Amino acid sequence: MLQQQPLTGNGPSSGRGLGLSDHPGMHALNSVQQPSQHRSDDSALEGTENGHENRRDIGDILQQIMTITDQSLDEAQAKKHALNCHRMKPALFSVLCEIKEKTGLSMRNAQEDESQDPQLVRLDNMLLAEGVAGPEKGGGAAAAVSAATSSGGMSPDSSLEHSDYKIKLTQIRCIYHTELEKYEQACTEFTTHVMNLLREQSRTRPVTPREIERMVGIIHRKFSTIQTQLKQSTCEAVMILRSRFLDARRKRRxxxxxxxxxxxxxxxxxxxxxxxxxxxxxxxxxxxxxxxxxxxxxxxxxxxxxxxxxxxxxxxxxxxxxxxxxxxxxxxxxxxxxxxxxxxxxxxxxxxxxxxxxxxxxxxxxxxxxxxxxxxxxxxxxxxxxxxxxxxxxxxxxx
DNA sequence: ATTAATGATTAAAC
DNA sequence: GTTTAATCATTAAT
CATH class of the missing domain: 1.10.10.60 (Homeodomain-like)
Structure with missing residues (x-):
């Protein structure tokens, strides 16, 4: 199916195997075979009086195979690059991608749930209200305190009582932010890594940019659960803090x-x-x-x-x-x-x-x-x- | 260590 | 909304 002759269009080629044989990248393969082909005479096909010679060929082949592993990395890289530069490569790539798309291999996670996690939104709102997720300045703390004291109209005084709470809240906020930063860093790091990997592989494997995008989405969703956990535990900590420090019963003077x-x-x-x-x-x-x-x-x-x-x-x-x-x-x-x-x-x-x-x-x-x-x-x-x-x-x- | 005093919270009633 | 009555949780006193 891929061997449509007109598609290749490379006249001078031998016409075999997609016409890749004349590519410099294929020389390696040829070079493996050629020595064993001791004079491509028809005599090779005859195989007369060649029982031991065949054995020698096999030995040669094995030898060659063994030497492949000794090839320098640069050499292999060069071959790969040469293969990538082949003019038929885009066509082949697209065809393979098409096949892959049709076989549904890449559509396993087709449903892209763009819907934001409601729980995450809820946690975000709560953290924002508590002044943990908001700006890191006094405004945040003030907002937190005002939100915390909303139940009773006791904002004017007892600032001393709140100082301890503020300190602890700041600690939580710091931890939260550092953790969030770490999380984001890890997320981007991992994402770029995977993206680079996939991009790299897209040269030798039918990986469309679309698929890469989808993969990134999957990664982000996975990381999102971690983020949710982080936010949830932060919320928990804030709630505990509030119950302990703002419940005035515990701080009665x-x-x-x-x-x-x-x-x-x-x-x-x-x-x-x-x-x-x-x-x-x-x-x-x-x-x-x-x-x-x-x-x-x-x-x-x-x-x-x-x-x-x-x-x-x-x-x-x-x-x-x-x-x-x-x-x-x-x-x-x-x-x-x-x-x-x-x-x-x-x-x-x-x-x-x-x-x-x-x-x-x-x-x-x-x-x-x-x-x-x-x-x-x-x-x-x-x-x-x-x-x-x-x-x-x-x-x-x-x- | 117990107990009394005390400020705060809560549910229910008004 | 406030007030009552019960209760909680802490502080002061024994």
């Missing part, structure tokens, strides 16, 4: 003494309605050096814990009540001044120091002098009956 003092002051001076407004919260947050969320948390905790065991807080209540009273007395000499305490039963205590007898709270009968007691309005259902001080609270806030 007690408030400063003065902060607690200020909060308690407000709480006990608004005991009848210890629900600071937004403005009051802001004020408290500013004066105590904590966030509004922390103020809210503190009041939430305080209310529930106070309500749960009023007796336990009696001393504290008296303490702050006295403090407030003293402040009020300093500010205003009148003993009947309605101070800011919510409970009417408290304000009359000129010396609020002996209300420390603390009975069990849940007892049905509370026959004791309540030093400072909120009327149980705000602590609705569970509030102990606390028969003392049935006055409804009304004298209230200083605002």
């Amino acid at each position: 007690n408030f400063s003494k003065q902060a607690t003092e200020g909060l308690n002051e407000y709480f006990y001076s608004h005991l009848s309605n210890p629900y600071p407004s937004e403005e009051a919260k802001e004020e408290l947050a500013k004066s105590c050096g904590i966030t509004i969320s922390q103020v809210s948390n503190w009041f939430g905790n305080k209310r529930i814990r106070y309500k749960k065991n009023i007796g336990k807080f009696q001393e504290e209540a008296n303490l702050y009540a006295m403090k407030t009273a003293l402040v009020v007395r300093q500010g205003n000499d009148s003993p009947h001044t309605p101070n800011s305490t919510g409970s009417g039963s408290f304000s009359l205590s000129g010396s609020a120091d002996l209300f420390l007898g603390v009975p069990p709270v849940n007892g049905d009968q509370a026959a004791y002098p309540m030093g400072v007691q909120a009327n149980g309005n705000w602590n609705g259902r569970n509030s102990p009956p606390a028969g003392a001080s049935p006055h409804s609270d009304h004298s209230d806030n200083s605002d």
Whole structure:
């Protein structure tokens, strides 16, 4: 099928075997054979009286074959090059490629899924959101922190708390980037290697550029799985880091003494309605050096814990009540001044120091002098009956 | 080493 | 949205 005579078109050739015999590259083969052809007379075909001569030929051939391995590399290279330069080579190449294409050898991975891996996209987005994949400057860290603190509005302060986190995040980012770089380098290296190899082989083998491209795609897909793994583990590390460093429960610091003092002051001076407004919260947050969320948390905790065991807080209540009273007395000499305490039963205590007898709270009968007691309005259902001080609270806030 | 105190988180209710 | 009640996880105190 490949021996179409007109295709060769090389007139002077002997017309055998695609006419390659006159190519310089083929001389090697000829040269192997020719010596054994001791005078291509017809006598060779006769083979008369040549039993031992044939044996000698075989020996010669073997000898020649053995010498092939001794041929210098340059020589072989030259032959190859000569073969590549043959004018029939492109035609033969294309024909062989066509055959290969038809036999489906090269179309095993025909379906080129150009679809991006959704998981990889997801990981990319996550890393970007965490500031790992983004720019390596402060902007990235800031973005990470802002993203991390998105759950609670606690961005203004606790930068000290975040510094550790930032350091670790930077470490992760560095590792990630170096690994990614290594990965990319290895990928390109391998790809170029394979491409060079295939290109080289395309001289002697029907390998189309299309196939090379496809091969590159396959390689990239393989490497992509590695990339996915890298990104996944990075994500995991970031998540662990976040859960460990940004979960404030693990980094709880007690408030400063003065902060607690200020909060308690407000709480006990608004005991009848210890629900600071937004403005009051802001004020408290500013004066105590904590966030509004922390103020809210503190009041939430305080209310529930106070309500749960009023007796336990009696001393504290008296303490702050006295403090407030003293402040009020300093500010205003009148003993009947309605101070800011919510409970009417408290304000009359000129010396609020002996209300420390603390009975069990849940007892049905509370026959004791309540030093400072909120009327149980705000602590609705569970509030102990606390028969003392049935006055409804009304004298209230200083605002 | 235990325990109490405390700030933060969570689910559920409003 | 906030608040309650329970709970967690850490810190301070015993």
